[in-house]
Amino acid sequence: MQMVINSMAVHTSGNKNNPAIIFVHGFPFDSWMWHKQVQRFRKEFYCVTYDIRGLGESYVGDGQYTMEAYVSDLMSIIDHLGIEKPILCGLSMGGYLALRATEKFQERFSGLVLLDTKADADDDKGKLVRANKINQINIDGLEAFVDGFVPPLFAEEAEKDYKKLFYETIHRCKQNNPLGVKGALIAMLSRTSTVKFLKKIKIPTLVISGSQDKLTPPVKMRDISEKIPNSEFAIVPRAGHLSPLENAPFVNDVIEGFIKRRVLIK
Numbered sequence: 001m002q003m004v005i006n007s008m009a010v011h012t013s014g015n016k017n018n019p020a021i022i023f024v025h026g027f028p029f030d031s032w033m034w035h036k037q038v039q040r041f042r043k044e045f046y047c048v049t050y051d052i053r054g055l056g057e058s059y060v061g062d063g064q065y066t067m068e069a070y071v072s073d074l075m076s077i078i079d080h081l082g083i084e085k086p087i088l089c090g091l092s093m094g095g096y097l098a099l100r101a102t103e104k105f106q107e108r109f110s111g112l113v114l115l116d117t118k119a120d121a122d123d124d125k126g127k128l129v130r131a132n133k134i135n136q137i138n139i140d141g142l143e144a145f146v147d148g149f150v151p152p153l154f155a156e157e158a159e160k161d162y163k164k165l166f167y168e169t170i171h172r173c174k175q176n177n178p179l180g181v182k183g184a185l186i187a188m189l190s191r192t193s194t195v196k197f198l199k200k201i202k203i204p205t206l207v208i209s210g211s212q213d214k215l216t217p218p219v220k221m222r223d224i225s226e227k228i229p230n231s232e233f234a235i236v237p238r239a240g241h242l243s244p245l246e247n248a249p250f251v252n253d254v255i256e257g258f259i260k261r262r263v264l265i266k
Contacts, residue, residue, distance in 0.1 A: 006076040007059035010050040014042035019110075019264060020083045022048045024074065026092030026116075026242070027188065028146065028173050028181045030056030033091070036248035041256070048086070050077060052097070054180025063183035067191040071101045078108070087263060089113040089255070091244060092216070093184065099194040102201065111263040112205040113255055116216050116241045119224055121193040130189040134182045142178040146170060155212040155240040165245060198227035204262035205231040208254060210239035210246065232258055 001012045011031055021041060023034040031049035038047045051058040053073055054065055074097060078086065088109050090098030095117025102112055122130065137145045150170050151159070159166050205228045209221035218235050225233035234254045239246035 005050075005080045006073060007061075008050050008053060008073055008077065009057035010048065010077055010081075011038075012081070013038050013047045014045055016046050016081075018044060018046045019259075020046040020048060020086035021259075022074070022078070022083070022086045022088050024088070024090035024094030024097050025049070025052065025055075026094050027184050028055060028149070028176055029169070030172060030176075032056075032172060033169070033242070033245055037089075037244055037252060037255070040248070040252040046083070048077065048081065048083070052094075052184070054183045055176050058180075060177045060180045060183075063179035063186075065183040065187040067096060067100050067187050070097045070187060071104060074101055075105065075108075085110040087111040087113065087259060089115070090117065091115040092117050092241065093188055096188065096191055096194075099197070100191070102203070103194050103197045106201070106203060109203055111259060112201065112203055113208065113258070114205065114221075114224065115208040115243055115251070116210055116213050116221070117224075118216055118220070119194045119198055119227075121191055122189050127189045130185045134185050137178050137182055142176065142181060143174050145181070146173045152214065153241040155210065155238060155246055157238075158240065158246060161238075162246070169242070169245065195227070198224065199229065201228045201231070204258070206255065206258040206262075207231055207233045208236060208243060208251065209234070210236045210241055210243040212239060213241045213243070215241045232262070 003010050025033045030051045034049045054060050088098045095114045207225035209218040225231045236243040236247050244251050
């Protein structure tokens, strides 16, 4: 089912009486990036995906976003749908959002899945990189930015091994509103660090890394996992930064096993 909640495009699938999983996408993608997870989990879970403000089909507005506003949007969806204690699953920028939401409202979630993401805030170098990306979009346009930014997120053989998925992902990114994409960059460069919070996470947590992820490589993801008490860690073979798309069967198996073993304890 598709609906609009607080100006965001929200998609639900499955029985609302089942345990809920909320999937939060990365940058500069939309909720479609989770379609393989929704297909797998909708029979046993209530799956919720949505387009983060400014991306996909959600409202763009003035393009002035913060991570705090993103968290507020997420909680408004949870409240509107009447979901109690969902499992929160976020990739990359969605992981930043998931960590901050958990930092503020940990008691409202039953589990946390972090894929190919970071807990630390951007340092000065990182802020300048994002600022330059905003400038690139202003000068060269969104398509040029996407052509340079998105392909390296995949594993090296992606274009050859799954050509249709590779190019469809790039095409979808180009359909975003440039103002919304720039707003997401502002939200990321201005976000706070959640590194100190990692040791305070009490809910069951799974950390997943693509084996060929250059942006958040396995060694950095393992470091996040080691800081979270009793968390689990998995490396996804044949995947870069977009592991849920690149090797969905492996990711789905790991997530399902984690949820049934650690979250849905009877």
